[in-house]
Amino acid sequence: QAAIALGQIDDGYSEVTANGRNSVKTAIRASRGGVITGRVITETDEPIAKARIRLFKVENERVTPANWIQHTLERDKSMFETDSRGIYRIAGLASGEYIVRASESNEGGNPDEAAEGSYTNGSAMVAFHPKALRIQEATSVKVQQGSETTDVDIRFTERIPHRVSGTALVRGKGVRGIQVKLLRDEPQ
Secondary structure, X not given: OHHHHHOOOOOOOOOOXXXXXXXXXXXXXXXXXXEEEEEEEOOOOOEOOOOEEEEEEEEOOEEEEOOHHHHHHHHOHHHHEOOOOOEEEEEEEOOEEEEEEEEOOOOOOXXXXXXXXXXXXXXXXXXXXXXXXXXXXXXXXXXXXXXXXXXXXXXXXXXXXXXXXXXXXXXXXXXXXXXXXXXOOOOO
């Protein structure tokens, strides 16, 4: 996991020159990345299992998705999901300031069968540390390489699910098989 942060470590590179005839002795210095751990819970302190965790980097008052995570996510999805106790741990981070977001898994049940305010099939339902609904209201977390930032908990607030419905028309006639995608109005 140290390799993840190496590309972002100041003075993390050394130049080695080889002439093709003689061997060159070099030492590679490994540096431990930072770690963020926390829990994702409901308003009543129930853990949310398999919640997806996403990090955003804060630099010069700009918030951007931490892009290197996408590559790692493809290799080890569990690194960015909560366990059955709602706990997550993300390691290998460069020093800096991050915003942590949790979104619910798509593996929930049918929303029509869910009790009001329950957490099911809610990929559009997200929360930011500590209990913000929008990224602008989130509290950022400072990470230092080689140390662990703990208790970065995310609390989903009670809410009422909404249903969106409508009709897709082309030249005044209804069309079948149309895909509709809802996007949140914030960085993806």
